[in-house]
Amino acid sequence: MTSNEVRKDYLLNRWVVIATNRNKRPTDFVKKQESKQDGICPLCPGNEHLTPPAVLVYLLADGEIVKEKEQNDLRLKDWVLRVVPNLFPVFVVPKQDDVIIKKGPQLANAVGHHEVIVETPCHDEHPAVARVSQLVHTVNAYVDRIKALSSKPYVKHVALFKNYGMDSGASLSHTHSQLITTPFLPTTLEEELKASKQFWNKNGECIFCDIIKKERSGPRFIWENQSFVVFAPYASVNPMEFWVFPKRHQSNMANMSDNEIKDLAETLRVCLGALKTLLNNPSYNFGFHTLLQKDAQDCYHWHLEVYPKVLTWAGFEKSTGMYINMVLPEDAASELGVAVNAELEALQK
């Protein structure tokens, strides 16, 4: 498999992976009649041979989780969770660790890992309805994979994200997350790191710790448990958008404690459950913002951003980089707050 290219715009700090190894010809994008997604699910139990060997499998043995790795034709059964390489990776694992990344001011090698986290054997156990105990496995797998990949010299960032629902760009309906490692820091994270460093240098404080303090007692507060605070961001790009921050300052989510992992699982369950109830099961995307960089430790604060997919970005947004949101973030927070508490109550019954 040949490597993909990452190309930079003539002027903007905007990078595009030209992922031609996905084998799409231009006319493959010819508009097709909507076809119902069905047939065999490659992520369901029994169909393990439809995926490459798993890089991580959680099995249950005597009530304890055992972690395994598959090789060649071996496929483990009765798994609780598995992580497999994407069949059509956007970033491709290099043959050697010391691969050259930057090939020019506008060109880089798209080397890295692209993995699918199959969150549960149950096809429809999406986070909004999942057992919290199963979501704990999901979050543990996030942490395990970040730890395993971040030691590689060509991994400068781990993008961990989820697309839920047809409108979100998801191509498989079995509940799953994805992980892509990039060989340099992507634009949004780079800008966040730069701004948080500036704030740190000026104020000797983490800008996110400051934001959390303010939002926690303000009109955009949604919910909190022992370890996490949830609020609607001041300049929400999407209607009903919310962000989840750990209370403890950490730049890398792989450093979560076991308690924090459990609390994040609960947070995902009740917040995504609330969103499902409020908007009648909307599509959404979420992405973790977490950094591996040593110089991010003091100034950066990892978090999760959840983007409900209820609008389409159109010509205005795409050509100006300015966004339009029809819902006041304060109103979104107020409705989400009520719904999250109802979700928690139902869960505890």
Add this chain to the structure above:
Amino acid sequence: MTSNEVRKDYLLNRWVVIATNRNKRPTDFVKKQESKQDGICPLCPGNEHLTPPAVLVYLLADGEIVKEKEQNDLRLKDWVLRVVPNLFPVFVVPKQDDVIIKKGPQLANAVGHHEVIVETPCHDEHPAVARVSQLVHTVNAYVDRIKALSSKPYVKHVALFKNYGMDSGASLSHTHSQLITTPFLPTTLEEELKASKQFWNKNGECIFCDIIKKERSGPRFIWENQSFVVFAPYASVNPMEFWVFPKRHQSNMANMSDNEIKDLAETLRVCLGALKTLLNNPSYNFGFHTLLQKDAQDCYHWHLEVYPKVLTWAGFEKSTGMYINMVLPEDAASELGVAVNAELEALQK
């Protein structure tokens, strides 16, 4: 009507218009059953009273275009083209010209104009199939409106764009473009201006003139006529994306000559016609990148960017600001080149 707010992210140079005067409540985004768009078209002839009074109407009198403006309850009939204020404006016209724009480091007043250019009385005369003579009226209207609005002190930018097809975010199917004026330069244009200024200061040349020269004779070239060059950009964000540049250096598209206006109409017709044929009538967005700023005159070069809407940006793109494109821009250019020439040939028959 109260004014909307424009809010800036905590860290990023990302601005969001909180357009609550569109009167959407959070739960208005509850997913609805797909409903076929039909009923009365507010942009069709005979339904003029369903729109606010037009700010510009083109009428045909003795074979010449006459330009009019409507007031109060007056609505002109037998128009060739009309421009009306958007019923649900994202930016709102201020009561006084000297309105205060910036209200803080993260907050601005969303003042400006939001207009709909009804390109033709014929509901389905989209640019891909339109008479070139009608497209000349459209481009003339673009120029007229930019000229009329750019003298206002609170107009720092005119964003002129089009959403075609349900997947593109278009909410009305009658062929139309939109224009939004913003009270400060949006992020993408600001970054382009900054980078082009840097290039100018270093090289004494317009960076776009340099790009055009290279792309015109390279593998991403698509087509040209006397006044315009069309190519697929090196780091195309979207499959089959193409950009249209005037050969003559100008920073503001309102300075087009009559010949250039005719040539742009022809370019729109054959390029969008080719896209329609190649991808079976896909949705698309386009946006003009054009600047009013005096200090942009030497270094900036106005152009049009066309984004076919064949993919959905998902969790990776939204959380990293990095994009994935499955089509090699060189392949897109080659297929589009053949299709544009076929389109032109059919048009000239």
